Amino acid sequence: MDITVSAFETKFELEMQKIMPDSNFGVVSRGQEALQLGMGTGDVNGFSTAEPDWNNLLVCVGRDRDKEAFARLFAHFAPRVKSFLLKIGTDINLAEEIAQEAMIMVWRRAETYNPHQSGASTWIFTIARNKRIDRLRRENRPVADVTDPAFAADAPELGDFVVMRKQEDEKIRHALKNLPEEQAKMIFSAYYEEKSHREIADESGIPLGTVKSRIRLALNRLRAHLDEIEGSANR
Amino acid sequence: MNEQVTLHNQMLDALLLDYTTGSLSRPLELLVETHIAMNPSSARALQLMLKLGGVLLEDIEPVSMSEGALDKVMRQIEQDNDNQINMPRVPNRTPKRPIDTLLPQKDCKKSWRRIGIGVSEHIIDFGDELGKASFYRIAPGRSVPSHHHEGAEITLVLEGGFTDEFGSYGPGDISIHEAGSEHQPVADNDGECLVFAVNEGNIRLTGPLGRVISMIIN
Numbered sequence: 001m002d003i004t005v006s007a008f009e010t011k012f013e014l015e016m017q018k019i020m021p022d023s024n025f026g027v028v029s030r031g032q033e034a035l036q037l038g039m040g041t042g043d044v045n046g047f048s049t050a051e052p053d054w055n056n057l058l059v060c061v062g063r064d065r066d067k068e069a070f071a072r073l074f075a076h077f078a079p080r081v082k083s084f085l086l087k088i089g090t091d092i093n094l095a096e097e098i099a100q101e102a103m104i105m106v107w108r109r110a111e112t113y114n115p116h117q118s119g120a121s122t123w124i125f126t127i128a129r130n131k132r133i134d135r136l137r138r139e140n141r142p143v144a145d146v147t148d149p150a151f152a153a154d155a156p157e158l159g160d161f162v163v164m165r166k167q168e169d170e171k172i173r174h175a176l177k178n179l180p181e182e183q184a185k186m187i188f189s190a191y192y193e194e195k196s197h198r199e200i201a202d203e204s205g206i207p208l209g210t211v212k213s214r215i216r217l218a219l220n221r222l223r224a225h226l227d228e229i230e231g232s233a234n235r
Numbered sequence: 236m237n238e239q240v241t242l243h244n245q246m247l248d249a250l251l252l253d254y255t256t257g258s259l260s261r262p263l264e265l266l267v268e269t270h271i272a273m274n275p276s277s278a279r280a281l282q283l284m285l286k287l288g289g290v291l292l293e294d295i296e297p298v299s300m301s302e303g304a305l306d307k308v309m310r311q312i313e314q315d316n317d318n319q320i321n322m323p324r325v326p327n328r329t330p331k332r333p334i335d336t337l338l339p340q341k342d343c344k345k346s347w348r349r350i351g352i353g354v355s356e357h358i359i360d361f362g363d364e365l366g367k368a369s370f371y372r373i374a375p376g377r378s379v380p381s382h383h384h385e386g387a388e389i390t391l392v393l394e395g396g397f398t399d400e401f402g403s404y405g406p407g408d409i410s411i412h413e414a415g416s417e418h419q420p421v422a423d424n425d426g427e428c429l430v431f432a433v434n435e436g437n438i439r440l441t442g443p444l445g446r447v448i449s450m451i452i453n
Binding site: 191 | 244245246249252256257259264282284285286287288289290291294295296297299300304305311312413
């Protein structure tokens with residue numbers, strides 16, 4: 001194993017510890033976060049099962065323009081969006097700004113949210129993704145907008161494609177945890193370091209073809225788990 | 236499963252994943268968006284990848300927002316209410332093929348440059364170093380001069396179909412060629428083939444005709 005690969009491995013291990021520690025991760029930070037924002041503490045002791053139903057809160061925002069529901073969504077998701085952006089190397093001020101802008105977009109678009117199509121976290125991930133691309137485009141090449149009249153003003157509505165159900169989250173988590181390490185690595189590098197598959201190959205020394213095949217294998221495992229749910233639902 | 240199909244599926248997944256994480260160049264992003272609009276199976280793959288993003292977002296260690304962030308956002312939201320601009324009321328539909336906004340009229344002669352017998356090209360200027368992005372129209376049964384890629388070439392079929400050494404492609408299909416490969420696409424006989432292709436590096440045309448064209452182009 002050469003130096004690049006082992007550096008990559010170590011980084012990955014650290015990453016795994018951060019993402020999937022065996023302990024009750026997130027409990028403390030969730031409490032702190034709620035206190036900071038002066039929120040009620042009713043939900044802070046919970047794991048995912050005891051958490052508030054983010055999907056419902058998002059529906060409330062869309063239907064009733066419910067500011068309290070929005071504040072709770074903000075307390076939960078804004079710090080996560082910011083964290084995600086920092087992880088992929090966004091400057092801290094920009095990460096803060098994009099997280100705020102994404103949450104404003106959540107408010108504006110909440111009416112179009114359909115809980116039957118996607119979970120709140122997927123929906124917000126998508127909005128944050130679009131917001132970030134939007135911002136980077138605007139900052140790096142202000143002129144390029146001229147060439148894409150359709151998309152400059154209106155980022156693609158990925159929500160349209162999202163037809164996933166809520167309980168799938170747990171299945172995905174489960175599948176992720178059980179992925180062979182070398183496959184999980186690809187997924188985390190892609191999402192948490194925002195690396196293209198080519199960059200993963202270049203930086204890890206793993207051949208491009210191997211990177212692609214591991215990505216495919218990882219996604220197939222996730223697909224298999226989801227098909228399982230669909231199978232049992234149709235039975 | 237045959238090896239070619241397996242390789243193709245791997246490349247497609249890798250491309251879709253790059254799209255999901257926002258690491259594609261603008262022209263490739265547009266190509267993938269159009270592909271997704273035309274291909275239900277890739278739309279499902281994207282759903283899965285976005286879902287995965289949602290799960291990873293949910294599980295990430297949160298980082299505190301700056302002080303007063305919520306107040307600031309709330310003020311912005313209240314302004315929205317005042318101005319009655321809180322949201323786009325009409326759900327804005329993604330165009331059927333997002334790429335169509337860049338596609339010139341077929342009868343607009345000056346938009347299409349002939350680059351071979353029965354083959355014409357319209358180059359899209361994305362205004363930077365993102366490689367070359369073009370529409371190609373290939374007359375039925377005609378072929379694009381055999382060419383060699385210095386960078387990867389990703390081609391999306393919009394109308395009609397073509398066949399090359401690696402397979403046959405119909406509307407909504409993507410063909411991916413890594414750097415260094417060579418191929419000669421031939422349009423199907425039953426109609427004109429319209430494709431959108433992104434080259435991440437310079438193409439060097441090979442073959443006798445290609446060399447001549449290469450000289451003209453460069």
